[in-house]
Amino acid sequence: MLRPLGDRIIIELVEVEEKSQFGIVLPDSAKEKPQEGKVVAVGTGRVLDNGTRVELEVKEGDTIIFSKYSGTEVKYEGKEYLILRETDVLAILG
Amino acid sequence: MLRPLGDRIIIELVEVEEKSQFGIVLPDSAKEKPQEGKVVAVGTGRVLDNGTRVELEVKEGDTIIFSKYSGTEVKYEGKEYLILRETDVLAILG
Amino acid sequence: MLRPLGDRIIIELVEVEEKSQFGIVLPDSAKEKPQEGKVVAVGTGRVLDNGTRVELEVKEGDTIIFSKYSGTEVKYEGKEYLILRETDVLAILG
Amino acid sequence: MLRPLGDRIIIELVEVEEKSQFGIVLPDSAKEKPQEGKVVAVGTGRVLDNGTRVELEVKEGDTIIFSKYSGTEVKYEGKEYLILRETDVLAILG
Amino acid sequence: MLRPLGDRIIIELVEVEEKSQFGIVLPDSAKEKPQEGKVVAVGTGRVLDNGTRVELEVKEGDTIIFSKYSGTEVKYEGKEYLILRETDVLAILG
Amino acid sequence: MLRPLGDRIIIELVEVEEKSQFGIVLPDSAKEKPQEGKVVAVGTGRVLDNGTRVELEVKEGDTIIFSKYSGTEVKYEGKEYLILRETDVLAILG
Amino acid sequence: MLRPLGDRIIIELVEVEEKSQFGIVLPDSAKEKPQEGKVVAVGTGRVLDNGTRVELEVKEGDTIIFSKYSGTEVKYEGKEYLILRETDVLAILG
Numbered sequence: 131m132l133r134p135l136g137d138r139i140i141i142e143l144v145e146v147e148e149k150s151q152f153g154i155v156l157p158d159s160a161k162e163k164p165q166e167g168k169v170v171a172v173g174t175g176r177v178l179d180n181g182t183r184v185e186l187e188v189k190e191g192d193t194i195i196f197s198k199y200s201g202t203e204v205k206y207e208g209k210e211y212l213i214l215r216e217t218d219v220l221a222i223l224g
Numbered sequence: 225m226l227r228p229l230g231d232r233i234i235i236e237l238v239e240v241e242e243k244s245q246f247g248i249v250l251p252d253s254a255k256e257k258p259q260e261g262k263v264v265a266v267g268t269g270r271v272l273d274n275g276t277r278v279e280l281e282v283k284e285g286d287t288i289i290f291s292k293y294s295g296t297e298v299k300y301e302g303k304e305y306l307i308l309r310e311t312d313v314l315a316i317l318g
Numbered sequence: 319m320l321r322p323l324g325d326r327i328i329i330e331l332v333e334v335e336e337k338s339q340f341g342i343v344l345p346d347s348a349k350e351k352p353q354e355g356k357v358v359a360v361g362t363g364r365v366l367d368n369g370t371r372v373e374l375e376v377k378e379g380d381t382i383i384f385s386k387y388s389g390t391e392v393k394y395e396g397k398e399y400l401i402l403r404e405t406d407v408l409a410i411l412g
Numbered sequence: 413m414l415r416p417l418g419d420r421i422i423i424e425l426v427e428v429e430e431k432s433q434f435g436i437v438l439p440d441s442a443k444e445k446p447q448e449g450k451v452v453a454v455g456t457g458r459v460l461d462n463g464t465r466v467e468l469e470v471k472e473g474d475t476i477i478f479s480k481y482s483g484t485e486v487k488y489e490g491k492e493y494l495i496l497r498e499t500d501v502l503a504i505l506g
Numbered sequence: 507m508l509r510p511l512g513d514r515i516i517i518e519l520v521e522v523e524e525k526s527q528f529g530i531v532l533p534d535s536a537k538e539k540p541q542e543g544k545v546v547a548v549g550t551g552r553v554l555d556n557g558t559r560v561e562l563e564v565k566e567g568d569t570i571i572f573s574k575y576s577g578t579e580v581k582y583e584g585k586e587y588l589i590l591r592e593t594d595v596l597a598i599l600g
Numbered sequence: 601m602l603r604p605l606g607d608r609i610i611i612e613l614v615e616v617e618e619k620s621q622f623g624i625v626l627p628d629s630a631k632e633k634p635q636e637g638k639v640v641a642v643g644t645g646r647v648l649d650n651g652t653r654v655e656l657e658v659k660e661g662d663t664i665i666f667s668k669y670s671g672t673e674v675k676y677e678g679k680e681y682l683i684l685r686e687t688d689v690l691a692i693l694g
Numbered sequence: 695m696l697r698p699l700g701d702r703i704i705i706e707l708v709e710v711e712e713k714s715q716f717g718i719v720l721p722d723s724a725k726e727k728p729q730e731g732k733v734v735a736v737g738t739g740r741v742l743d744n745g746t747r748v749e750l751e752v753k754e755g756d757t758i759i760f761s762k763y764s765g766t767e768v769k770y771e772g773k774e775y776l777i778l779r780e781t782d783v784l785a786i787l788g
Contacts, residue, residue, distance in 0.1 A: 132571070132597040135563050140597060171597075174563060179273040179555040187229050187268060195226070195298055195307075202596055204571055213571075213596045220296055220307045221226040221234060221265075273367040273555075281323050281362060289320070289392055289401075314390055314401045315320040315328060315359075367461040367649075375417050375456060383414070383486055383495075408484055408495045409414040409422060409453075461649040461743075469605050469644065477602070477674055477683075502672055502683045503602040503610060503641075508759070508785045511751050516785060547785075550751060555743040578784055580728050580759055589728075589759075589784045649743040657699050657738065665696070665768055665777075690766055690777045691696045691704060691735075 132206055137176040137216045139188055141167030141196070142209070166223070167212060168193050176216075186216050193223040226300055231270040231310045233282050235261030235290070236303070260317070261306060262287050270310075280310050287317040320394055322361040325404045327376050329355030329384070330397070354411070355400060356381050364404075374404050381411040414488055419458040419498045421470050423449030423478070424491070448505070449494060450475050458498075468498050475505040508582055513552040513592045515564055517543030517572070518585070542599070543588060544569050552592075562592050569599040602676055607646040607686045609658055611637030611666070612679070636693070637682060638663050646686075656686050663693040696770055701740040701780045703752055705731030705760070706773070728759045728784055731776060740780075750780050757787040 134140050144166040169192045175183045188194060200218035204211045228234050238260040263286045269277045282288060294312035298305045322328050332354040357380045363371045376382060388406035392399045416422050426448040451474045457465045470476060482500035486493045510516050520542040545568045551559045564570060576594035580587045604610050614636040639662045645653045658664060670688035674681045698704050708730040733756045739747045752758060764782035768775045 131600060133599075134597045135592065135595050138596065177554070177560050178271070178275055180275060181554055181556060181558045181560070182275050184271050184275070195300075197296055202573055204596065206571075206599070216229065219229050220232065220298065221228045223227075223300070224225060272365070272369055274369060276369050278365050278369070289394075291390055310323065313323050314326065314392065315322045317321075317394070318319060366459070366463055368463060370463045372459050372463070383488075385484055404417065407417050408420065408486065409416045411415075411488070412413060460647070460651055462651055464651045466647050466651070477676075479672055498605065501605050502608065502674065503604045505603075505676070506601060507788060509787075510785045511780065511783050514784065553742070553748050557742055557744060557746050557748070578728055578761055580784065582759075582787070648741070648745055650745060652745045654741050654745070665770075667766055686699065689699050690702065690768065691698045693697075693770070694695055 132171055132204065132211065132213075134171055134173040134213055136173045137186060138173045138213055139169055139186065139194075139216060139219070140171040140204070140211050140213050141169050141194065141201075142211060143167050144193065165198050166193060166195055167214075170211065173216075188216055188219055188222065195220045195223065226265055226298065226305065226307075228265055228267040228307055230267045231280065232267045232307055233263055233280065233288075233310060233313070234265040234298070234305050234307050235263050235288065235295075236305060237261050238287065259292050260287060260289055261308075264305065267310075282310055282313055282316065289314045289317065320359055320392065320399065320401075322359055322401055324361045325364040325374065326361045326401055327357050327374065327382075327404060327407070328359040328392070328399050328401050329357050329382065329389075330399060331355050332381065353386050354381060354383055355402075358399065361404075376404055376407055376410065383408045383411065414453055414486065414493065414495075416453055416455040416495055418455045419468060420455045420495055421451055421468065421476075421498060421501070422453040422486070422493050422495050423451050423476065423483075424493060425449050426475065447480050448475060448477055449496075452493065455498075470498055470501055470504065477502045477505065508547055508580065508587065508589075510547055510549040510589055512549045513562065514549045514589055515545055515562065515570075515592060515595070516547040516580070516587050516589050517545050517570065517577075518587060519543050520569065541574050542569060542571055543590075546587065549592075564592055564595055564598065571596045571599065602641055602674065602681065602683075604641055604643040604683055606643045607656065608643045608683055609639055609656065609664075609686060609689070610641040610674070610681050610683050611639050611664065611671075612681060613637050614663065635668050636663060636665055637684075640681065643686075658686055658689055658692065665690045665693065696735055696768065696775065696777075698735055698737040698777055700737045701750060702737045702777055703733055703750065703758075703780060703783070704735040704768070704775050704777050705733050705758065705765075706775060707731050708757065729762050730757060730759055730787070731778075732757050734775065737780075752780055752783055752786065759784045759787065 132140050169188055169190055172186045175185045177183050196218050201212045201214040226234050263282055263284055266280045269279045271277050290312050295306045295308040320328050357376055357378055360374045363373045365371050384406050389400045389402040414422050451470055451472055454468045457467045459465050478500050483494040483496035508516050545564055545566055548562045551561045553559050572594050577588045577590040602610050639658055639660055642656045645655045647653050666688050671682045671684035696704050733754055736750045739749045741747050760782050765776045765778040
């Protein structure tokens with residue numbers, strides 16, 4: 131098992147179709163493309179300056195959208211994961 | 225549904241006419257052009273160093289102006305959205 | 319109506335004569351040229367780390383001087399405005 | 413009248429002789445040259461994170477030394493002023 | 507013995523196989539490769555602005571994953587160690 | 601008299617011999633060379649976020665070592681001074 | 695005597711053998727090489743935002759490891775010292 135620290139989360143990548151409904155690749159290359167992932171573990175939270183720990187909003191099992199190029203790839207027991215900070219998470223799906 | 229985190233909001237873009245009243249493109253290219261969007265979801269707010277959470281000023285349904293080039297485009301269930309931080313919102317319309 | 323957020327203000331630009339009394343353009347190009355504007359709306363203020371909100375010093379109707387190149391131009395209902403942070407305001411006139 | 417905001421002050425420049433006692437320009441060009449000014453207005457002070465406002469140390473009428481290249485030049489009713497942050501003030505004279 | 511300061515930890519490197527199950531080197535060179543280490547000593551923690559010291563989450567004996575290129579190599583009594591800040595630790599294994 | 605503001609101090613430079621005991625210039629040019637000065641005035645101290653003012657450790661009359669290239673040269677009543685922030689002071693002598 | 699300020703410490707350098715057991719220079723040039731020093735003086739500590747002063751962890755007489763290229767060399771009464779911030783200290787030996 132992998133236990134992320136502080137405000138970090140661990141996700142498995144979810145494959146997202148990069149084409150439009152009609153199969154045309156959208157040319158909006160100037161914008162950062164987001165990606166989807168499924169949360170498999172969350173850290174214990176961020177410690178504030180007054181000493182209290184703020185729990186993460188993201189929970190295990192959530193499907194999230196995150197900024198491409200954020201995080202660090204980790205391979206563990208034959209599977210690939212991505213470790214992100216919660217601040218790299220843009221939104222929770224569903 | 226997309227639920228933004230912290231101080232993030234999700235908007236649908238609103239098309240804005242980029243020409244002047246008489247159809248002439250304004251040449252003020254040195255200035256950052258703002259854009260309009262309609263807020264479809266808001267995050268739970270920003271956590272202060274004393275542990276309290278500050279609700280966002282922007283509400284669901286607001287039409288806002290934001291700085292061009294800010295935010296991340298997201299496609300979800302066939303529609304396009306933009307995820308911004310509240311700090312990228314310049315003003316609320318109306 | 320445009321409602322600015324947080325520590326932002328909205329101004330209408332005031333035309334300022336860029337020449338000296340005798341019609342000579344002042345060559346002090348190394349210095350940033352300030353500009354004048356009339357405040358038409360102010361935000362709700364900045365939230366401190368202890369959770370209190372600090373009202374802006376600038377009030378609606380004030381004529382202000384601000385650093386050139388700061389802010390974002392906005393066109394709304396046929397008129398042009400500039401949205402600034404209060405920190406870009408150098409002084410209030412009168 | 414010009415009223416500076418927050419931790420800003422407004423000064424009139426004081427001409428300083430740039431030569432040594434014997435009329436020789438000092439070649440210490442690697443060092444930033446300070447300048448003198450007379451304070452004509454001071455802001456209401458800086459707001460701390462606990463919500464209290466810290467009055468400026470600099471008072472109206474003080475002659476100060478400040479770092480060259482800091483501040484913004486302002487022309488108001490035919491006179492030239494410089495608007496600085498108090499942090500750009502190096503020392504008070506006399 | 508080496509005693510790390512503050513939020514630092516000392517680890518011994520653990521050799522990680524860089525190939526896939528079938529012996530093929532994974533070409534994902536654009537991503538930062540994480541590494542494994544075994545924690546041999548931890549600092550006394552980070553001091554918050556309110557004066558309390560936050561103990562590290564990482565404990566002696568933990569196997570951790572950390573960002574490649576972080577930390578400083580130290581050789582002590584013939585053995586090599588790496589000194590990291592806890593913030594460079596991505597996850598704890600097992 | 602020159603009165604420095606906040607955490608600033610004013611020093612007179614003390615000439616330091618840059619050669620070794622045997623008159624050889626030390627070639628350690630990659631390292632920043634420190635310099636000596638005598639403190640002639642100190643500011644009122646730094647204001648913390650809780651509103652209290654922290655007195656400077658450096659006192660008038662102290663001989664200090666400071667990082668070369670820090671501070672601003674000031675000429676006042678025919679004498680040259682250097683205005684530094686206390687944080688540029690490395691150590692007090694004696 | 696040299697008295698360092700705040701979170702600074704003064705050390706004497708300790709010569710460290712840069713070769714391996716068999717006299718071969720280790721080619722790990724991409725990593726920052728740490729160095730050893732003996733602490734001869736420590737500052738009074740760092741002042742937190744709540745006004746309390748945090749004593750340094752490093753004590754006079756400690757042998758420490760620090761990041762190469764950090765600190766400032768000082769020559770005082772014929773001896774060479776290095777002045778560091780405690781944050782540049784990686785670990786205490788023994």
